[in-house]
Amino acid sequence: MIQLPAADPRLSFWCPEPVDRSLTTVRLERFPRAAYDALAGQIGPLANLRSSSGCAVVFKTDSPRVTLMIERLRHHQPIPCGIALEVERAQDQHQPWHQVHSEDLRECDGDLVVGLPTGLERGGELRTVWIWLPLISTCVIAGVKVTDGARVEAASLPKPRWLAIGDSLTQGFSVQSPLQNWVHRLSRRWNLPVYNLGVGGLKVEPALFAPALAARSYELVTIALGSNHSWRESDVGVAAERAAELAELALAGGHRRVVWLLPPWKSCEEGKGPSDFAGVPLDRATGERASRVRAALKERLAAYAPRLELVEDLMPHDHRLLPDGLHPQALGFARFADNLAAKLG
Known part of the structure; x- marks a missing residue:
């Protein structure tokens, strides 16, 4: 498979805070650093500040399968944990997104790779892909893998409304x-x-x-x-x-x-x-x-x-x-x- 590191410019990130691409991994942050100081001493909320709820990796591809490379996965609650994939459908107003849910990752910690099928075919039209991160558990992104021979391009992010x-x-x-x-x-x-x-x-x-x-x-x-x-x-x-x-x-x-x-x-x-x-x-x-x-x-x-x-x-x-x-x-x-x-x- 072809590996795209987290800093690859073809990968876009949906998250409220700016993303630091200078390291080998990226964390999708929702709050500025000052927020952690404001909640100092509140152990539960502090852990949840670091989660990437509602954050995603976004790109365009024709790859039949995409794999998210995660590092430092940590769980803060004894509940199920997963990632999910959405692939843009062409000209389907009733079902504009093809959706795939990962298996439960709660039994995993640390570094892992999670592959999901896209329903796409190499050589076909490029589709926008969103890989959504866990809601509660925290992690950083090391990169993405796509099938050999697949194409990858940057996707334009919508305006948050x-x-x-x-x-x-x-x-x-x-x-x-x-x-x-x-x-x-x-x-x-x-x-x-x-x-x-x-x-x-x-x-x-x-x-x-x-x-x-x-x-x-x-x-x-x-x-x-x-x-x-x-x-x-x-x-x-x-x-x-x-x-x-x-x-x-x-x-x-x-x-x-x-x-x-x-x-x-x-x-x-x-x-x-x-x-x-x-x-x-x-x-x-x-x-x-x-x-x-x-x-x-x-x-x-x-x-x-x-x-x-x-x-x-x-x-x-x-x-x-x-x-x-x-x-x-x-x-x-x-x-x-x-x-x-x-x-x-």
């Missing part, structure tokens, strides 16, 4: 394939290329997102934060004012549409689901705090209407779709995406 701000639900916890996250589903459905700034475990942190909100104007900004103020009573009272500060930052950015997704329903609000998540109790008291956080955000953010839209009740009220009590599997994310699409029109 949607900024998705949020916590673990936006990041994509806990589905295996990057294509199963609600953000990616709606990005393809709406044809809105998206930068995913979801960070698992994050509370409302206005300063963290201020640079991204000011860097460019988006057609859509979604903010899905607040749930992580539910775990401790001391965090409940500060959620609304922090949300107001973030809302003002978003509304000052000249974005066409800004939508706040209120914290979703949780199984513990009805006394269902597991008793805890990673040691955090998921009991009736937690459910009651979650309800209060949601109500406080709704009341405080209503002052910004109609410039700020509030959307609620997106999570299906079915505890079977949330195996850990908080995060949906693929079917749950599909229904979440359908509900949001219906709300936004």
